[in-house]
Amino acid sequence: MSETYEFVVVANRLPVDEVVGADGGRSWARSPGGLVSALQPIVRGHGGAWVGWTGQPGDAPEPFDTDGMHLHPVGLSEDDVDRYYEGQSNGTIWPLFHDAVEQPTHRRPWRQAYESVNRRFAEAAAQLTAVDGTVWVHDYQLMLVPAMLRELRPDLRIGFFLHIPFPPVELFMQLPRRAELLRGLLGADLVGFQRPLAAQNFLQLTGRLLGLDPQEQHVEYDGRTVTARAFPISIDVAEVEKLAADPDVQAEARRMRHELGGDRRLLLGVDRLDYTKGIEQRLEAYGELLADGTVSNDDVVLVQVATPSRMRVQEYQELRARVEHQVGRINGEFGAVGQAPVHYLFQSMNRAELVALYLAADVMVITPLRDGMNLVAKEYVAARYDDQGALVLSEFAGAAAELTTAFQVNPHDVEDIKRALMDALNADAGEQAERMRPMRDQVRDHDIDRWAQDFLTALGKS
Ligand code: ADP
Ligand code: G6P
Numbered sequence: 001m002s003e004t005y006e007f008v009v010v011a012n013r014l015p016v017d018e019v020v021g022a023d024g025g026r027s028w029a030r031s032p033g034g035l036v037s038a039l040q041p042i043v044r045g046h047g048g049a050w051v052g053w054t055g056q057p058g059d060a061p062e063p064f065d066t067d068g069m070h071l072h073p074v075g076l077s078e079d080d081v082d083r084y085y086e087g088q089s090n091g092t093i094w095p096l097f098h099d100a101v102e103q104p105t106h107r108r109p110w111r112q113a114y115e116s117v118n119r120r121f122a123e124a125a126a127q128l129t130a131v132d133g134t135v136w137v138h139d140y141q142l143m144l145v146p147a148m149l150r151e152l153r154p155d156l157r158i159g160f161f162l163h164i165p166f167p168p169v170e171l172f173m174q175l176p177r178r179a180e181l182l183r184g185l186l187g188a189d190l191v192g193f194q195r196p197l198a199a200q201n202f203l204q205l206t207g208r209l210l211g212l213d214p215q216e217q218h219v220e221y222d223g224r225t226v227t228a229r230a231f232p233i234s235i236d237v238a239e240v241e242k243l244a245a246d247p248d249v250q251a252e253a254r255r256m257r258h259e260l261g262g263d264r265r266l267l268l269g270v271d272r273l274d275y276t277k278g279i280e281q282r283l284e285a286y287g288e289l290l291a292d293g294t295v296s297n298d299d300v301v302l303v304q305v306a307t308p309s310r311m312r313v314q315e316y317q318e319l320r321a322r323v324e325h326q327v328g329r330i331n332g333e334f335g336a337v338g339q340a341p342v343h344y345l346f347q348s349m350n351r352a353e354l355v356a357l358y359l360a361a362d363v364m365v366i367t368p369l370r371d372g373m374n375l376v377a378k379e380y381v382a383a384r385y386d387d388q389g390a391l392v393l394s395e396f397a398g399a400a401a402e403l404t405t406a407f408q409v410n411p412h413d414v415e416d417i418k419r420a421l422m423d424a425l426n427a428d429a430g431e432q433a434e435r436m437r438p439m440r441d442q443v444r445d446h447d448i449d450r451w452a453q454d455f456l457t458a459l460g461k462s
Contacts, residue, residue: 004130005070007048007461010121012089012141014052014071015040018061028066031055032272032307032348034233034375035139035163041236042452044068051124057081074124076117083113086313089141095315096175097140097167098276098370099396102315106176115144118184122148131155134461137188139163144180147187159459160188163233164372165398166198169205179209186210186221190459192231194372194398199228231455232398233373237447240382243355252352253359260360261339264301265425268361270354270376271368273306273346275319278367278394278411283326283342285417290334290341294422297334297341302365303357305345320346358383363424365392366399367411373398377406378443387433387440390424392417402442405435 015036016028030036043050049070054061060075076085087110096104122145125135134157137145146160172178182205185191193199203214212219217229243249260266267286271277286302289295306323310316327344334341349357358364364380374397381391381403393399393406400408407427409420427435 005049006130006133007046008125008129008135009043010051010125011138017055038233038448049128080117083110084117088114090310093140097164101369102275118144119148121145126152144184147184150187157459158188159190161192166193166201186226191228192455194232196230199230202228234446234448234451235375235378237382237444240379243352244383244385249352249356252356256360260301265362267302267363267365269304269365272309276368276370278369279323281411282365282367285414287330289418303343307348355383363390367394368397369411371397381439381443387436390427390432392420392424403439405438
């Protein structure tokens with residue numbers, strides 16, 4: 001029998017992405033997104049296994065060990081990528097669970113592919129996990145896995161964590177085969193969410209759709225007790241602090257500031273290029289401040305880093321076109337030769353470069369229309385060992401519940417974004433420190449290790 005593991009994480013993506021170069025050569029790079037940022041230190045720390053996809057269509061490469069983790073690839077065909085990943089996961093569930101800020105699409109073949117790919121993930125986890133071991137399933141792409149896995153391996157402890165918001169009851173009710181998704185999640189012993197309201201929505205739905213009788217944080221199902229609770233996710237604070245203390249990173253931050261124009265104040269946005277992130281609203285607010293003369297290209301500059309994401313999905317291509325048009329318009333209208341009001345970077349960065357940007361930024365601007373947590377907000381705070389800098393943060397990011405001294409903003413209201421940007425730019429060093437200190441304390445006390453420990457303890461992992 002092949003080797004088995006006490007602790008197995010199952011997520012759509014592996015922590016590394018297979019990259020195919022122009023010459024057809026293959027290499028590995030860090031995968032995009034907050035899920036990977038958060039889970040990698042945990043799996044490494046437990047010496048666990050990770051079941052996931054490589055990011056490329058085709059047969060799965062052989063399992064391999066890297067960085068203290070055992071990676072077990074699951075293959076997705078072109079059709080699977082099309083229907084399960086881009087379709088049901090990112091064309092149906094992702095928009096619906098983010099308040100339907102884009103219209104969700106419902107297609108039967110997508111649902112069928114979602115089910116068959118979920119089964120493949122469950123089978124891989126069932127083979128890889130030791131007797132009485134623990135499996136932790138992650139995120140909206142794999143909501144049927146807990147029940148499928150339980151059927152195959154009733155001996156396991158099974159946890160599930162949803163990294164994105166769980167929608168209000170009325171929105172969830174729109175999903176075709178909605179009861180099946182609930183049953184899928186109820187296969188877990190513990191279902192974790194970012195916010196308490198999400199757990200309540202889920203429990204309420206078990207009553208409404210399955211006729212169960214949920215109590216505060218529990219529901220009896222199929223002779224078992226399933227617990228549903230909030231576990232707000234966090235970051236590897238030590239990693240960010242170490243980079244922020246590195247003299248090379250600090251020198252890079254100074255160099256960036258200098259190159260962007262000496263004493264121009266720096267506004268920073270760092271997001272996957274996703275329609276949930278409110279990038280257009282942010283640019284609109286900034287453009288209006290330039291247009292009405294409240295700020296000038298001589299005094300401020302906005303750096304917007306947009307990580308390429310899901311670029312084969314039409315909504316993402318359209319978003320890219322709109323954002324790039326907006327950037328071009330603002331730079332065309334308000335720029336000068338050699339001095340642009342927006343620096344737009346459509347690319348991935350390494351961790352050191354990101355932290356250098358955090359250190360360089362006077363104002364971090366995070367305006368999602370809806371976001372499960374938003375780890376960038378926590379990374380910015382963790383990097384600011386100097387207690388300086390200001391955070392403009394959407395009320396609709398999960399992080400807003402913890403980072404209460406940020407300049408909070410309603411991202412649907414462009415006037416409100418303008419107000420928050422100006423308040424942040426006008427905050428003196430004393431106010432910046434007063435706001436930053438409690439946020440730093442919160443993030444340092446609640447880092448990713450504590451999050452995982454809280455979850456795994458509640459799951460009863462020994
Ligand atoms: P999401 O999971 O929706 O992408 P989060 O803010 O929770 O949003 O997490 C994003 C993660 O990706 C963070 O850890 C952040 O540092 C990282 N990240 C964001 N932009 C880039 C980039 N351009 N290059 C590399 N990493 C990035
Ligand atoms: C968010 C999701 C993750 C996802 C990541 C990147 O963080 O919660 O599940 O992995 O975005 O998206 P992608 O589609 O590239 O995996």
